[in-house]
Amino acid sequence: MPTGRVPATGQIISTAAPTGHAGPSRLPEAWVNKIASDGWLEARSETTHLLVPLAKYTGVQVTGVVKGRTIFKVMDGPRKGSVLSLTEANAKIYLGSKAPSRTPAELQVSYGKYVAGWHSAARNQDLDQQMATLTVGAIHARVTMNTNWGGSFFPLPPGDYDVLVPDAPHNANMTRYYRQASPKLIYDQVWFPIRFGDNSRYVHIGNISDGCVTVIDMDLWGDIHEALISHRSADGNSVAKLVVGGKPERAR
Amino acid sequence: MNGRTMRLAAAAAFLAGACACADVLARELASDQEIHAKAALIAESARHRTRADRAAARALIAQGNAAYRAGRFDEAHSDYDNAAANAPSAYAYIMTGDAHWRAALASAQQPGATGEASTCRLQRLHFVDDLRLDLNQQYLIGLRLAQTTSLAPRPGPALRARAKASAACFTRLAQDYEPLPPQTCVDPARIARCLGMPLVK
Numbered sequence: 001m002p003t004g005r006v007p008a009t010g011q012i013i014s015t016a017a018p019t020g021h022a023g024p025s026r027l028p029e030a031w032v033n034k035i036a037s038d039g040w041l042e043a044r045s046e047t048t049h050l051l052v053p054l055a056k057y058t059g060v061q062v063t064g065v066v067k068g069r070t071i072f073k074v075m076d077g078p079r080k081g082s083v084l085s086l087t088e089a090n091a092k093i094y095l096g097s098k099a100p101s102r103t104p105a106e107l108q109v110s111y112g113k114y115v116a117g118w119h120s121a122a123r124n125q126d127l128d129q130q131m132a133t134l135t136v137g138a139i140h141a142r143v144t145m146n147t148n149w150g151g152s153f154f155p156l157p158p159g160d161y162d163v164l165v166p167d168a169p170h171n172a173n174m175t176r177y178y179r180q181a182s183p184k185l186i187y188d189q190v191w192f193p194i195r196f197g198d199n200s201r202y203v204h205i206g207n208i209s210d211g212c213v214t215v216i217d218m219d220l221w222g223d224i225h226e227a228l229i230s231h232r233s234a235d236g237n238s239v240a241k242l243v244v245g246g247k248p249e250r251a252r
Numbered sequence: 253m254n255g256r257t258m259r260l261a262a263a264a265a266f267l268a269g270a271c272a273c274a275d276v277l278a279r280e281l282a283s284d285q286e287i288h289a290k291a292a293l294i295a296e297s298a299r300h301r302t303r304a305d306r307a308a309a310r311a312l313i314a315q316g317n318a319a320y321r322a323g324r325f326d327e328a329h330s331d332y333d334n335a336a337a338n339a340p341s342a343y344a345y346i347m348t349g350d351a352h353w354r355a356a357l358a359s360a361q362q363p364g365a366t367g368e369a370s371t372c373r374l375q376r377l378h379f380v381d382d383l384r385l386d387l388n389q390q391y392l393i394g395l396r397l398a399q400t401t402s403l404a405p406r407p408g409p410a411l412r413a414r415a416k417a418s419a420a421c422f423t424r425l426a427q428d429y430e431p432l433p434p435q436t437c438v439d440p441a442r443i444a445r446c447l448g449m450p451l452v453k
Contacts, residue, residue, distance in 0.1 A: 173308040
């Protein structure tokens, strides 16, 4: 019996196989246009039957409907080439015709002050933050560029970087608790990798930065997420050009 | 001359242009009353955590312990730190502080870009502030929570004793470095002695 996860709720559902038509589809290319509150659409792999996460605006080619499930091939991003499926009902809800912009977004970060003892209400903790301002389109948000001092982490050096398409949901336990202080927080499991070193720095939400661009203004994250994820570079691998300007007051 | 008087004297010297210290007004070690009040607030907040919060904290502590045993102290630090944010416990606070300084020690002992051992990865400039931040918000809070609460997981007596010794050692270390010039190199061996053997085996 086919099963799938309702992305908005995480509920695993089973559907009796209807007599849906099979065979190759002539539908045009479609895109992931709707995602769950964690920022992802999970579809079933036709190879392994495991759930595979897709970021918003991932391009897909629908190849047909088999036993009530819409089968599609992923056309770009980290899951490119995978053959996945959704129930027909969910495919109608979560796949659509809105394509991403074919130019990378422009993301600017300008270094600001080093603020010792910045209070995090969400964590009930004072933190030493190298602050900065993030600008994307008309959005301006406060970010911290490093919180974890004394070890191997340091603020991103000034320069230009690619911001990559997110590859998989990050651990919910690292950010879910911020919802107590920011109940409207969504898409917190979407972390955008920055092409630098081993690509372990991200644009993400939170109050703790290990050398990442960490968005403190949680209520703006939904808009920032959309401003980034709705863009793709020509090769489909990145969503934005990040320009880091100025100089951190604390470098190490 | 007590610590506060010394700091004020250093500040006065700095303002008079006679001191090259960049952060003479280093943060102070929290008083017993401040630690008690903060720990009480944290204990109170713990009562409002959900089952899901506690499960998240347990999962992160298990991850943190695995990373710690494998010597991945940066990862362990992040796991313990987020465990405390999900559902506070003495164990999570103590281990956050311990893992942070083990990660700092590992970084300080890494060879430089040209292969030679780095001689001055940690300088006094921010060291006293960084150390006291962890004492105020991790070690001392964790030790107080261990005394006054039963928030799970509870650190055992041996771990508590070791953490108490580390906190006392780091307190002395901060005092020793506070009057020194900002470019003074911090001796990693002194951090290693304060940390002792890993707390989790």
